[in-house]
Each structure stands twice: as structure tokens, then as C-alpha cells.
Amino acid sequence: MVINILAKIKDFFTQEETTENTGSSSVAKERLQFILVQDRIKLSPQEMEEMKAELIEVIIKYVEVDKDKIDMDISREDEKMAMVANFPIQKKQE
């Protein structure tokens, strides 16, 4: 009985901690940043993917890159937009 009550009290406090802290604001912020980038450069997610694929094609014509680790993103730096891409060049197997 006592244990039961204690558990309930504990539940009450942990509930405050966990269920209230869903942290959806960080989701909102991330989504917004993504949406605004699209709004500002007027590029749909699909076009973005197409551009990415084309760029990769061009790059691999000249260097060998680790396709799985390519990272391409459009971000905001101060008031300007920047496209930052990272193409890890693959070390040749010897």
C-alpha cells in the first residue's frame, strides 16, 4: 500500500519531467528553417534532390567520392543564404 502510494507520487513527478517535455519547439524551429530556405530560394524539395543528383554526377566524373557520406545543405549565414556541400574524397584502396 505504502509502496503503491510512493510509486504514484514518483509517477506524478516523473510525469512532470517527461510527458511535459515533448520539446516540440525544437521540431518547429527545424521545420521552419527548412521551409524558409525553400521559400527564399524558391526551390521545391524535389528540385533540390534533382540538383543534388546532378551535382554528384559531375563531381564523380573527376574524383572518387564516398557517395554515402555526401552532405549537401542550404543554410543561412547572417542574412545571406549559402549552399554548403561536403564531398568526402575516397581514399584509394591499395
Place this chain on the structure above:
Amino acid sequence: MDQREQGKAIVITSGKGGVGKTTTTANLGTALALLGKKICLIDADIGLRNLDVVMGLENRIVYDLIDVVEEQCRLEQALIKDKRNENLVLLPAAQTRDKDAVSEEQMKELILKLKERMDYILVDSPAGIEQGFRNAIAGADKAIIVTTPEVSAVRDADRIIGMVEAEGVNDPDLIINRIRQDMVDRGDMMNIEDMIEILAIDILGVVPEDEGIVVSTNKGEPIVLSNNHKAGEAFNNIARRLEGEDVPLMDLNNSDSILAKFKKFVGLS
């Protein structure tokens, strides 16, 4: 020739509807009038007029903005005096006309005339990015963008900031309306810093969610006129900032919470 300085025309806009443009316009106008400034509020939302209702002046309307630009009456005849403050007048929107009934040129001309006799002209913009919005920002020296801490409202605010700047109204300021500190505290609402970072503009004020706004709108009395309301205090602060005073952003921590009261009681805060 009148030697007084020309007034300043400020447009209050948002992109998204329902974020509190009209409430902001009514309260900033009333707060500035309380500071002794001569104020004209213009409702530029042709066809959907509301500022008169929020101000409680709907029964006094005879002429409206369209009547003025079409010269059906003199400007003075259309300016409705506020019933509480003699420094404040309202130029209502036409309710039965189309937003195309007024042009950007006409708005510019009208605002120029008003600037000669007012300290501030506050223009309540319609939602959206169409002609009504363009009319509202025509002739504005400054823009205030209102948003709420929601993804959709912030997105539209970003859009509007770009458009306002494209029209030559530079450096708009931001008001974040209806913020709920309890939700921010538990991570379920974007905080002020998040929104400033995302929109990259200067913050003019933060207004907490306040049930009193509904009551004040019910009565047609701007909330800055009643005491003990956080939202009213926030709008008064914004008015003082517009006047160049250095007023820190309001501490939104809920002083009504039981914990806060307890802390106060035992002397912790």
C-alpha cells in the same frame, strides 16, 4: 507655415491573418495617445473593417477612407475622434467596397496630408500579400511585423519582411504576440531567441497571451486602458520604445503560478 515636425507613418502587418494586427494597432495607438502624441489610426482592410470595433467606435462612423480618397467628404469629416482620448482619431475602412477602390498613390497622398498634423499614423494592414497589403504599406516610413510563435505565422512573417523591404520600407521591426511562457518553459513553444534568429530582424516587443484581450475586444476598449494586464503593459512598453525610450523586454515568467507565489512568500524572489 506650420513649423512642427512631420509625423511618422508606421504600417502594422503580418502576412498571416489572426495574429493580432488590429489589436496591436489599437493598443499602440491608444498607448501613444496616452503619452501625449497625436495619433491617427487607419484601417486599410477595405471590405473587412474591424479596427473601429476593437476601438469601440463603430457607432460613430459616417465617412470612411474611400469617401476621403474619392473626395466625397473632407478628411476632417472622416476622422472619428476617440471617445476616451482627444489625441486619437480613427480613419475607418469602407465596409462595402472592394480593396481596389483605393490606389497606392491615393494612400501615399493621404498619409502625406496626415503626417503634417499627426505625430504618428498607424496603418492596420489586411492579411495577405495582395493589393490591400500594397496599399497599406504605400507611404509608410516604417513597418512593424506581428507574428505569433507558430510555424505558419513565422513563415508568413518571413515572406512579408522580404516584401516590405522590396517596397523600400527598410529594417522592419518584429512584435511577437501571444507568447505563452509556460509552454516555452517546457519546450513546446518557440522562444523569442529562436524567432529572432530565424527571421533575422530587430525585436520591438513581446506580448504574452492574455485572456484580457478577449474581454477588452468584447467591450471595445483597448487593454492598455486597464491596469493589471500583462498584455497591456507589454503594449505600453512598445509605445515607449517607439518614442525612443530604452525599455527592457518584459519578464514573462508567470508571477501568478503557485510556485512563484510560494517563492515570493518565502522570500526567494
